[in-house]
Amino acid sequence: MSSSMLFNVTMIAYMVSTCIFFAFLASRSKGVGLAGTYAALFGFVVQTAAIGLRWKESYDQGHGHAPLSNLFESVVFFSWTIILIFLFIDFKYRYRAIGFFVVPFALFGMAWAQLSLDSNIEPLVPALQSNWLVYHVITCFLGYAAFAVACGISIMYLIREQIEQEGGNAQAGGLLSMFPSIKVLDDLNYKAIMIGFPLLTLGIVTGAAWANYAWGTYWSWDPKETWSLIVWFVYAAFLHARITRGWVGRRAAILSVIGFAATIFCYLGVNLLLSGLHSYGK
Amino acid sequence: MTTNKRGFAQQLWDFFCSLRLTIFLLIGLALTSIIGTVIQQGPQREYLATLSETKIRLYSALGFFDMYHSWWFILLLYLLTLNLICCSIKRLPRVWKIVSEPVLVMDDTFERSLSSVRDLKLRGSKGELKEKMVSFLKAEFAEPVITEREGEYHLFAQKNPWCRLGVYVVHLSIIIIFIGALIGSFFGYKAYVNIPEGGGVSQVQGRGGKTIDLGYEVRCEKFSVAFYDTGAPKEFKSILSIVENGKPVAGLQKVPVIVNEPLTYKGITFYQSSYGQSDEGVKYHLTVRDRKGGAPVKLDARQGERVALPGGAFLSVMEATQNVTPFMKGFDGPGAQVEFTPAGGNPQPFVILSEKYESFNAQHGGDLVITFDGMDQKFFTGLQVAKDPGVLVVWLGCFLMVIGTCMAFFMSHKRVWARVSDKGVTMGGSASKNPTGFEIVFDELVEKINKA
Numbered sequence: 001m002s003s004s005m006l007f008n009v010t011m012i013a014y015m016v017s018t019c020i021f022f023a024f025l026a027s028r029s030k031g032v033g034l035a036g037t038y039a040a041l042f043g044f045v046v047q048t049a050a051i052g053l054r055w056k057e058s059y060d061q062g063h064g065h066a067p068l069s070n071l072f073e074s075v076v077f078f079s080w081t082i083i084l085i086f087l088f089i090d091f092k093y094r095y096r097a098i099g100f101f102v103v104p105f106a107l108f109g110m111a112w113a114q115l116s117l118d119s120n121i122e123p124l125v126p127a128l129q130s131n132w133l134v135y136h137v138i139t140c141f142l143g144y145a146a147f148a149v150a151c152g153i154s155i156m157y158l159i160r161e162q163i164e165q166e167g168g169n170a171q172a173g174g175l176l177s178m179f180p181s182i183k184v185l186d187d188l189n190y191k192a193i194m195i196g197f198p199l200l201t202l203g204i205v206t207g208a209a210w211a212n213y214a215w216g217t218y219w220s221w222d223p224k225e226t227w228s229l230i231v232w233f234v235y236a237a238f239l240h241a242r243i244t245r246g247w248v249g250r251r252a253a254i255l256s257v258i259g260f261a262a263t264i265f266c267y268l269g270v271n272l273l274l275s276g277l278h279s280y281g282k
Numbered sequence: 283m284t285t286n287k288r289g290f291a292q293q294l295w296d297f298f299c300s301l302r303l304t305i306f307l308l309i310g311l312a313l314t315s316i317i318g319t320v321i322q323q324g325p326q327r328e329y330l331a332t333l334s335e336t337k338i339r340l341y342s343a344l345g346f347f348d349m350y351h352s353w354w355f356i357l358l359l360y361l362l363t364l365n366l367i368c369c370s371i372k373r374l375p376r377v378w379k380i381v382s383e384p385v386l387v388m389d390d391t392f393e394r395s396l397s398s399v400r401d402l403k404l405r406g407s408k409g410e411l412k413e414k415m416v417s418f419l420k421a422e423f424a425e426p427v428i429t430e431r432e433g434e435y436h437l438f439a440q441k442n443p444w445c446r447l448g449v450y451v452v453h454l455s456i457i458i459i460f461i462g463a464l465i466g467s468f469f470g471y472k473a474y475v476n477i478p479e480g481g482g483v484s485q486v487q488g489r490g491g492k493t494i495d496l497g498y499e500v501r502c503e504k505f506s507v508a509f510y511d512t513g514a515p516k517e518f519k520s521i522l523s524i525v526e527n528g529k530p531v532a533g534l535q536k537v538p539v540i541v542n543e544p545l546t547y548k549g550i551t552f553y554q555s556s557y558g559q560s561d562e563g564v565k566y567h568l569t570v571r572d573r574k575g576g577a578p579v580k581l582d583a584r585q586g587e588r589v590a591l592p593g594g595a596f597l598s599v600m601e602a603t604q605n606v607t608p609f610m611k612g613f614d615g616p617g618a619q620v621e622f623t624p625a626g627g628n629p630q631p632f633v634i635l636s637e638k639y640e641s642f643n644a645q646h647g648g649d650l651v652i653t654f655d656g657m658d659q660k661f662f663t664g665l666q667v668a669k670d671p672g673v674l675v676v677w678l679g680c681f682l683m684v685i686g687t688c689m690a691f692f693m694s695h696k697r698v699w700a701r702v703s704d705k706g707v708t709m710g711g712s713a714s715k716n717p718t719g720f721e722i723v724f725d726e727l728v729e730k731i732n733k734a
C-alpha cells in the first residue's frame with residue numbers, strides 16, 4: 001500500500017461526500033446529511049493515514065521530513081485542514097448543509113494534487129531544514145482552512161439572501177429549506193473567522209520568528225509576507241466591521257469571500273505569479 | 283468662537299475614535315500593500331529597462347520603488363496607531379469599570395436589560411435559600427459576592443472578567459510591535475559580508491553602503507557545500523571563528539554555521555546566506571596517460587591557463603565543479619569543461635570526468651586519455667549580518683497579540699445574579715460572547731438548582 005493509493009481513496013471519499021450532501025439538500029432527510037458527514041470523516045481518516053505514510057516513506061528514502069515541503073504536499077495538507085475545521089464546526093453546530101459548500105474545496109484540492117501536481121518526495125533544500133517549517137505551515141494552513149469554511153458559509157448566506165429577496169418562498173421549500181437561517185449563517189461566518197484569525201496571527205508570527213532566526217529579519221516585505229498581512233488586514237477589517245452598525249450580514253459575507261480570495265492569492269498566486277523567498281510551487 | 287473651536291476639537295477626537303476610520307485604514311493598507319508586491323522594490327536595472335520613462339518618473343515620485351517606507355504608507359501606519367490609541371482611551375475606562383466595579387445588585391431596571399432571567403422553583407426561608415444559592419453557585423459556577431439590601435439578598439458571581447481586556451491586549455500589542463520595529467530601525471542594522479576561506483573581517487558593509495565596525499574579527503576557516511543525489515543542494519556550511527583583541531574567543535572557535543543555524547556574538551548575528559568561488563585562483567588536478575602505454579603523468583593547471591601536454595598538445599581548463607550531478611544526471615564526482623588543442627590542430631572543447639569514468643574520458647583527446655582528479659578550490663562565504671535590539675520587544679508584542687486574540691475570541695465573561703427574598707429566588711445572567719452558548723449554560727444551571 002502506498003500513500004498515493006490512499007490519497008486516491010481520500011479524493012473519492014470527498015467526491016462521494018459532496019454528492020451525498022447534494023442529495024441531502026434535495027431529499028431533506030437527516031440520515032442522508034449524516035451520511036455525508038461520515039463520508040467526509042472516512043476520507044479524513046484515510047487522508048490522515050496517507051499523510052503519515054508519506055512521512056514514513058520519506059524516511060525510507062533516507063531523508064525523512066514532515067510532508068509539508070512542496071506544492072503537492074501543501075495542497076494535500078490544505079485539504080486535510082479544511083475537512084478538519086469543517087468536521088469541528090459540523091459536529092459542534094450540526095448544520096449539515098454547509099458540507100455541500102465546504103467539502104468541494106477539499107475535493108478540488110485533492111483532485112488538483114493527484115491529477116496534475118508532481119508528487120515525488122524530494123529531500124529538503126537547506127532553507128527548509130528547520131522545525132519552524134512545521135509550526136509555520138500548520139498554523140497558516142489551519143487559519144486558511146477556517147477562512148475556506150467561512151467563505152463557503154458566506155456563499156450560502158449570499159445565495160439564501162438573494163433568493164429570499166426575490167420573494168422565493170416557493171423555493172424555500174426546495175434546496176433552501178436545509179440552509180440555516182440568515183442569522184445563523186452570519187453568526188457561523190463570524191465563528192469560523194474567529195477560529196481562523198488567531199491561527200493566521202500565529203502563522204504570521206511563527207513565519208516572522210523563522211525569518212528572523214534564519215535570515216536575521218523578521219519582516220522584509222517579501223511578496224508572500226506582504227500578502228499574508230493583506231489577508232490579515234482584510235479579516236481585521238471584517239472583525240471591526242461587525243462592531244460597527246450596518247456592517248453585519250451581506251457586507252460581512254462579501255468581505256469574507258474577498259478575504260478568502262486574498263488568502264488563495266497569498267497561497268498560490270504569489271508563487272505562481274510573483275517572485276520571492278517562498279519556494280513552494282516553483 | 284470658543285464653542286466653534288471646541289466643536290472642532292471634539293470633531294477631530296470623534297474622527298480619530300471612529301471605527302469607520304479603522305475599517306477605512308485597514309482596507310486602505312490592504313489595498314495599497316498590493317502595489318509593492320507587483321512593482322519590484324529596490325528595482326534592478328533589468329526590471330527598470332522594461333518600464334517606460336513616464337512610468338519610472340511616476341513611480342519614483344509616488345515612492346512605489348520603496349513603497350513600504352514611503353511617506354504616505356508610514357503616514358497610514360501612524361494614523362492607524364493614533365486611531366488605535368484614541369479608540370482605546372475612549373473605551374477602556376468603560377470596560378475597566380465593568381471588570382473592576384461589577385454590578386452587584388440586580389434591580390428591576392437591570393433585570394430587564396438581561397437576556398436570561400428565570401424565577402427558580404425553590405421554597406424556604408430567605409436565610410436558607412441564601413445559604414443554598416451560595417453553596418450552589420460556589421460549586422457549580424463561581425464564588426458569589428453577597429449584598430444585603432431592602433430585606434433582600436443579592437448574589438453576584440462571575441467568570442473570566444479580565445477576558446474583556448483581551449481586545450485591548452491585542453491593540454497594545456500592535457503598538458508594542460511598532461515600538462520594537464522603531465528601535466530596530468534606529469539602533470540596529472542589516473549588513474552583508476563576503477569572507478574568503480582562511481580570511482577574516484572586522485568590518486561589514488551596511489545597507490546603503492555604510493561601513494560598520496563589528497568590534498571583533500570573524501574568520502572563515504572553511505566553507506563547504508553538499509548535494510543530494512538529485513543534484514539539489516543539501517547543505518551550505520561555513521566554519522566560523524571569533525577573534526577579539528587578537529585572542530580567540532573561547533567557545534566560539536570553528537563553529538559550524540548553516541542555513542537556519544546562525545551564530546550570535548555580542549548582539550550581532552551571522553547567517554549563512556550565499557557563497558561563491560574565491561578569486562584567489564583554483565588549482566585543477568589532471569592525469570594524462572598515453573593510450574599506447576607509459577606511466578600516467580600528473581599535472582596541475584589554473585583557470586584558463588594553457589598547459590603543455592606530452593606529445594605537443596595543449597590543454598586549458600575553462601571551468602570545473604566538484605560534483606557534476608546537477609549538470610549531468612547519472613554522473614557524480616568532479617568534472618571539468620576543457621579545451622584541448624592537439625599538436626598542429628584546432629581547439630576542441632569537451633568534458634572530462636574522474637577516473638571512475640575512464641571510457642567516457644577516452645572518447646576524446648587523440649592519443650591521450652585525460653582524467654580530471656579534482657580541484658583545490660577556495661570559496662568565499664556570504665554572510666548576512668544583523669543587529670536588532672528591538673527584536674525582543676517585537677516578540678513580546680507578538681506574544682501579547684496571540685494571547686490577546688485568544689482571550690478576545692475564545693473566552694467569555696459570564697455573569698450570574700440571584701435575588702433572594704422570602705418569595706423565592708430570581709436568577710439572571712449575561713455573557714460578553716456567544717449568547718446562545720451562554721443560554722445553554724444558564725438553563726443547565728437553573729435545571730440543576732431546581733432539582734437539588
Ligand code: HEM
Nearest residue numbers: 236239240243304362363365366369373449452456687690
Ligand atoms: C486603527 C486601529 C484600530 C482601532 C481603532 C481598533 C478599535 C477597536 C475597537 C473599538 C474594538 C471593540 C472593542 C470592544 O468591543 O469594546 C476592537 C476590537 C478588536 N480589535 Fe481592534 N482596532 C484597531 C486595530 C486592530 C488591529 C490592527 C487588530 C489586529 C489584530 C485588531 C484586533 C481586534 C480584535 C481581535 C478585536 C475584537 C473583535 C471582536 O471581539 O469581534 N484591532 N478594535
